[in-house]
Amino acid sequence: MAPLSSAHSLQSTAPWLRDLLILAVLFGFLFCFSLGAAPLIDPDEGRYAEIPREMLERGDLITPMLNYVKYFEKPPLLYWLNAGSLKLFGQNEFAARLPSALSGLLTVLLTYWAGCRLLGRQTGLLAAFILGSTAGFLFQSRIILTDMLLTLCLSSALFCFALGVYGREQRRKLFFRLFFVCCGLAVLAKGLIGIVLPAGIIFWYLLLGRRWHLLAEIPWFSGLLLFLLVTAPWFVLVSLQNPEFPHFFFIREHFQRFTSTIHRRSQPVWFFLPMLLLTMLPWSFLLPGSLAKAWRDRHATRDSTLFLLLWPLVIILFFSLSSSKLIPYILPVFPPLALLVSHRISAAWNSRRPDHTPAVLFLGSLLLCVGGALAIMPLLEWLPPFLHSTGQLGRELATMLSGPAPVITLSKTIVPGGLLAGTGLLLLIAVRTRSTVVVVALLCCFGILLELLLPWAFARYGAERLSARPLAAAALRHAGPETVLAQIGPRQGMNFYTGRRLVTVGDYDELTFGSQQGDHRDWFMDQDQFQRLWQSNRHALIVVPRHQQSAYRLANGADAPILADNGSLLLLSNR
Template identity: 50%
Template sequence: MKTAFTVSSNREQNPFKDLIILAVVFGFAFFQRLGQIPLLDSDEGRYAEIPREMLERGDFITPFLNYVKYFEKPPLHYWLEAISFKIFGFSEFAARAPGALMGLCGVLFTYHVGRTVFGRRAGLLAATILGTSLGFVVIGRYNVIDMTLTFWMTATLGCFLLAVHDRGRRAGLYYYLFYVAAALTVLAKGLIGLVLPGGVIVLFMILTRRWRLLREMRLPTGTLLFLLVAAPWFILVSLHNPEFPRFFFIHEHFERFLTKVHGRYEPPWFFIPVLAGFMLPWSFYLPSAIRGMWQERHTPTGGARLYLLLWGAVIFTFFSLSSSKLIPYILPVFPAVALLVGEFFSRVADRRAPFPTLPTVLAAAVLTIGGAGGILFPHLARNPKLSVLAGAVIGSCLLAQGIAAFVGLRRKKAAVLLVSFGLFSYLLGIVGPPFILARTAERKSFRELGQLVKEKAGPDTAVASFQTYQQGFSYYAGRRIIIVGDRGELDFGSRQGDQSAWFMDEQGFARLWDSGRPVIALIKEDALPGLKKLVTTPPRELGRKGKALLVANH
């Protein structure tokens, strides 16, 4: 059987057949049953509600969330969502499709970089490693900005590497694509689209003493192209909203990085287990790939390996030092790791690198123990997060990888590792997310309650969220929600203009509730006794989802 491990590394073979096969195989992983599970709060609901309001208002310059200004992120992901909604309608599939497409494009572009720089085999292996990294697939199927950011940052750093590597007539094209991709990265998530690629490139020039790249990279015309793509939105949104620059550039960049203002502090080592676990089992071989990079530093592709190491290290270090951390932040590191590990296994195939014995021993032990634990966990835990079927399926995939690692170790056959790791990680990426997210949806989805509002609420009905604001509830209700209590991330928008009718304290809401106007409120079960003490009109339950209730005064 011909596998990615045994195919030729010849760069001259036509890549389109490979791209089509990769697109079909991994397109299925990213898109299958994409709309089956309702949107989860808070991220998925938020990033669906903002483009829904864009389409409703016809304003694609100023982002709004719950109909107040929301400047935490630039608009690229919102624009992609709005396009998806226009094509597919308002659905869970449409909300998640842009992220899934960006994930698939990331796999295909990783293949292109690997094939161009290291050869066809390395490109196929790198794409397979990235596309079978469970964390990458799961986040790609989740409606968040980070996958959009990851693809465009990968395109930015990858195009620069391709330009440096090519040095022919296509180098100019790659440099200009580098500037366009950098501009889109900025439009995806702000200044890190400049800071992180800039840090990687500057360090690369320092360590390799290749200052001549400053003359080659078309700085004057490239900078103009970058500004033509990135600047118009920033100029327009600032002209329409004078308060934007201070909030976006100071609060959302410097204060987010340097302070704990967003309440997302984690220790500096936080991303180490995240990277290791989300790229399991491939992460076991990253140390070997890095060591091999040093041993091969004087070869023609030694500079490319150094560049990939800097790519991963700069981004990893930046987010590790930040005072604000969330799991998806580390996603732009994954393509660099996939390329390093894929190139390492390609050298193992050519016998230019020894069989990775120690990493395989660790992989075999961890995967076997993890697989057995996954199977037994639903039977032993008091309140398991996985069903018996989910534990059996996920645990079996891990256990099969562990057994295959033992077989590959005994025979010293890397092909056994690659085929088994790739196959069972692919299966895990298909069956795992629906199992995991289905249980999560029981706690973090408000689709049923939001749709109930559409059925029960008339045009004069006030809809409120009492001491809990869930963006998915707004999305599914399709209307503005009165916020009672903590304003959370809407605090900035609530202070722009007179929003007193939409942001209330408990006493103000009690007056509204007893005013005779129809009111429907989303409330957590444990907050209901407090509401009953505040109001005269007793709340009537309309619906329930987990610990969330929908109550009315009529």
């Protein structure tokens, strides 16, 4: 690994354009391959595809609307990008997911570029391969989430700040100004955390690194002006058009979301630690040693590894203290962690006894055992009775193994189990060769294999049950211009696939605020109101959970016809 002091001389001679091209082609394929194969999954994907569809339909890019009512939970940057993609490529799953996938790809390329300048070309290149072969990072980039776009914007901001600190003298102010621009984009991507998180990270860096003098080198006036130029226009326009916006967005969606459980996303304070270890496979086994090395090397690297260390720690601590927790919240920690793991591996690249050997041995042994158990799981006759005694989840798994029509069969477990066991065996053999190149190549291949298998398995075995696509297709076949389309609770995939507004019955959930802005009584009904419509002469179709089927019968008491069934939801007709 090139030391920090020689990083700038290295970047002038390194073939960075060739590196970027190779990375763009390789990971561009992985991030975009078969991107439109699976249907949109509710609620997130349906929501973030439907809002831009409605923006295009209404010709209004200022006020976000969902099921044709105001929706102010998120700023508009992802909506704008998705609207542009839908305009270019049509109303389909590929177009809806493309901006998120490109955000993930650009984050990989950005990590390489910044890593080269902070820690040398070898570390930057290896970090890009680590990030791109992290199973959870790629999988979450292939679904529509605001968090992947936020990750790109936050990473751009924080890398720009780091390059402003450690870069060439003549470019330092440029990078500091770009920091403010990227913070503004992060705010437009997901709100005030786009500035709160960078401020927290930089505060602790200045405190622990004793670098308060940097505050005098930051061009505050021009930087804040650029920040306001990026963020203020939309916030001013949407507030002028919608006076109720400021209180809802800043108070409810920021302060109350952080301090209360109004969105029913409460998890224990340690929630993100196991989630990080799971989503950063296979590199998570190298994390503890990488974090320790970053702390030890902080002075040797002029505190650049201290900055990269504080970046994930502050974000994880921030969201751990929040009352609202979801796995994608920690996506912005992946780029610095990839660099820290790369820094550790690069330091021992030519060593015959690298310090990551015990972690790789443990991972290889675990994969061998887990893969072998998975491969033969359907043959274990004692397993279903044992699972049945462990609770509701265990009973469901037992039914999948040994029910009348078992879902988990030997033909479905032998291949993935064999691949896991084979990878574990190869890792154990590779450790004996004492070759870091072979170990890293195997870990990258394993991560990429997971990245290919997870979307394939999800599209084949789980996506239809979580999507409204088959129900929407059936609704379009059977509905006329006057037919009422309804659903129990909001499922925005129905809106996207039908291109129509739906009546929401029962729990309005995230549409509650919008339903109260103006007169929407004909579109939001309780169960009694809709039952009266259901029993009338007007043709109605409704999407209901399977367990609520009996609540919707025909006027003569007969069962309502089932027009479509995706495994968990039914489309019923009152005729």
